[in-house]
Amino acid sequence: xxxxxxxxxxxxxRVEGEGALHVRVAGDRVTDVKLExxxxxxxxxxxxxxxxxxxxxxxxxxxxxICPVAYQMSSVHALEKILGITVHPSVRMLRRLIYCxxxxxxxxxxxxxxxxxxxxxxxxxxxxxxxHPDRVKKALELKKAGNDLMTLLxxxxxxxxxxxxxxxxxxxSPSALLPIRDPLRRARDLAVETVEWVRTLExxxxxxxxxxxxxxxxxxxxxxxxxxxxxxxxxxAVEEYEEHFHExxxxxxxxxxxxxxxxxxxxxxxxxxxxxFERLPESVKTLARDSGMTPPCRNPFKSITxxxxxxxxxxxxxxxxxxxxEPPPKPRVDAEPRAGTGCxxxxxxxxxxxxxxxxxxxxxxxxxxxxxxxxxxxxxxEEDVRQLVPQLLNLSDEEMTRRCEQSVRNYDPCISxxxxxxxxxxxxx
Amino acid sequence: xxxxxxxxxxxYGHPARGDDAAGPLVARxxxxxxxxxxxxxxxxxxxxxxxxxxxxxDRVVVVxxxxxxAPAGTVHRLDGRRLSDAGDFRSPSSHALGLRxxxxxxxxxxxxxxxxxxxxxxxxxxxxxDAVGPEVQEGIARAxxxxxxxxxxxxxxxxxxxxx
Numbered sequence: 001x002x003x004x005x006x007x008x009x010x011x012x013x014r015v016e017g018e019g020a021l022h023v024r025v026a027g028d029r030v031t032d033v034k035l036e037x038x039x040x041x042x043x044x045x046x047x048x049x050x051x052x053x054x055x056x057x058x059x060x061x062x063x064x065x066i067c068p069v070a071y072q073m074s075s076v077h078a079l080e081k082i083l084g085i086t087v088h089p090s091v092r093m094l095r096r097l098i099y100c101x102x103x104x105x106x107x108x109x110x111x112x113x114x115x116x117x118x119x120x121x122x123x124x125x126x127x128x129x130x131x132h133p134d135r136v137k138k139a140l141e142l143k144k145a146g147n148d149l150m151t152l153l154x155x156x157x158x159x160x161x162x163x164x165x166x167x168x169x170x171x172x173s174p175s176a177l178l179p180i181r182d183p184l185r186r187a188r189d190l191a192v193e194t195v196e197w198v199r200t201l202e203x204x205x206x207x208x209x210x211x212x213x214x215x216x217x218x219x220x221x222x223x224x225x226x227x228x229x230x231x232x233x234x235x236x237a238v239e240e241y242e243e244h245f246h247e248x249x250x251x252x253x254x255x256x257x258x259x260x261x262x263x264x265x266x267x268x269x270x271x272x273x274x275x276x277f278e279r280l281p282e283s284v285k286t287l288a289r290d291s292g293m294t295p296p297c298r299n300p301f302k303s304i305t306x307x308x309x310x311x312x313x314x315x316x317x318x319x320x321x322x323x324x325x326e327p328p329p330k331p332r333v334d335a336e337p338r339a340g341t342g343c344x345x346x347x348x349x350x351x352x353x354x355x356x357x358x359x360x361x362x363x364x365x366x367x368x369x370x371x372x373x374x375x376x377x378x379x380x381x382e383e384d385v386r387q388l389v390p391q392l393l394n395l396s397d398e399e400m401t402r403r404c405e406q407s408v409r410n411y412d413p414c415i416s417x418x419x420x421x422x423x424x425x426x427x428x429x
Numbered sequence: 430x431x432x433x434x435x436x437x438x439x440x441y442g443h444p445a446r447g448d449d450a451a452g453p454l455v456a457r458x459x460x461x462x463x464x465x466x467x468x469x470x471x472x473x474x475x476x477x478x479x480x481x482x483x484x485x486x487d488r489v490v491v492v493x494x495x496x497x498x499a500p501a502g503t504v505h506r507l508d509g510r511r512l513s514d515a516g517d518f519r520s521p522s523s524h525a526l527g528l529r530x531x532x533x534x535x536x537x538x539x540x541x542x543x544x545x546x547x548x549x550x551x552x553x554x555x556x557x558x559d560a561v562g563p564e565v566q567e568g569i570a571r572a573x574x575x576x577x578x579x580x581x582x583x584x585x586x587x588x589x590x591x592x593x
Binding site: 043062065109113124129130133137144 | 443444445473474475477478480481526530533534537538557558
């Protein structure tokens, strides 16, 4: 006689936004995994139509409270391609610098506040903080260094308003950047400490044969530009993105699932690390090797270590830029609007973010397409859970649910780009 | 307000998600109208961003959209230092850690401001692109008026803050 139990596990406020994960198990078989997430980018795609191209970076920055810079960067790069603008190398440096700030802030938040409690069997960071207050204080200090960098360059505490098509509304003098140097040096030490801490965590024995996809640049660990590459030989210009990656409607969710050659694929820190390891500075490579992290790493739970390593990289890269920065002759390049279509990918903390815009001769947006990293990972997250659950069948429902949540959090889903809470429903028959 | 007291009024929420905009909208109404000692800020990020925003202030008022089952637009007032015991009251904020979590974390780490008041505005709709509901608009106006009176009454002859 079969037995059905349905367990509803409250809210999961630690994943930003709202979503629902349903897992159905019959005996020892997983019969269904569905992750539902709602996607604000769809609203913004419609909202952008008819707006001036100049308004786009400020509007897209509002899509996500955690990664406004990523949305700005993908949009300004796409629009600059249409207008034929090439930014000054110093502007390019400043854009890498502000992106460093976002990676530091976002990774510190996810590693400590959201993901670490899973590994240490705490229900949340509040209980973790009771036992380890100093660690959480350091996490907040690290996160703040990233936030201060974004504020310094972005010009406002919530959404950076200084980034614009063609450059920045205003650019700082080298001396204006000085106050951030010591906090960044301190942040770099805290990030190294983070790597040393997370590598001691216990990682579930779980590996998958992923299709990793990320930007790749010949000389740099990627933020703003590069070709799209994979571990299966993909090597394309960003302009070819839509020929290789397709979005599919799925009945259980209003979000689209992205597929590559009909299959799920994996974007984010683990993909970047595996595909760009050689472009990391020697210091970070050594730290990675000392932490047992060499590519290819196929265990998604180890993404927490990669986030910590990328935080060290972002601090070092920011410090390097501070040393080398000289102000551009003018903050931005202006161009007359012209009709055209342009696209760009940049690497948001949680993975590759694709934007495409068509604008008319007067500079108004005809159409916008935004593919956030979370929707590219959705199908892959479902497949991970599907593969993981058979290993968990002997666990209590509570423990199984917790492990499923941890598995979803491996991808740091930007459900801020979605909605409020993730409910996990586990059904066994 | 006592001399030298540092005060912040923080509107918390996402401006593009329906009634979640209540906090930032109250902050925008009050910007430039409060005594000079009161810093008006908006926070959209997670609860740790809120903790950063109130760091260094003696007295903080956070305005946020809430869901408690009361009619939409109801303006609640809570002692933030007791919010973690406040029953079924929750902040629907679209943040990794919400208001309540930020308060509890700050409590654990000894980072709560000396005085923390929460003005909650009951919301209904929080989807991206939703308009702020008419009852919530009224709640925003009421909350702003109450705060304006309150700060004016305690400010003595405090000059209004210029700009905005």
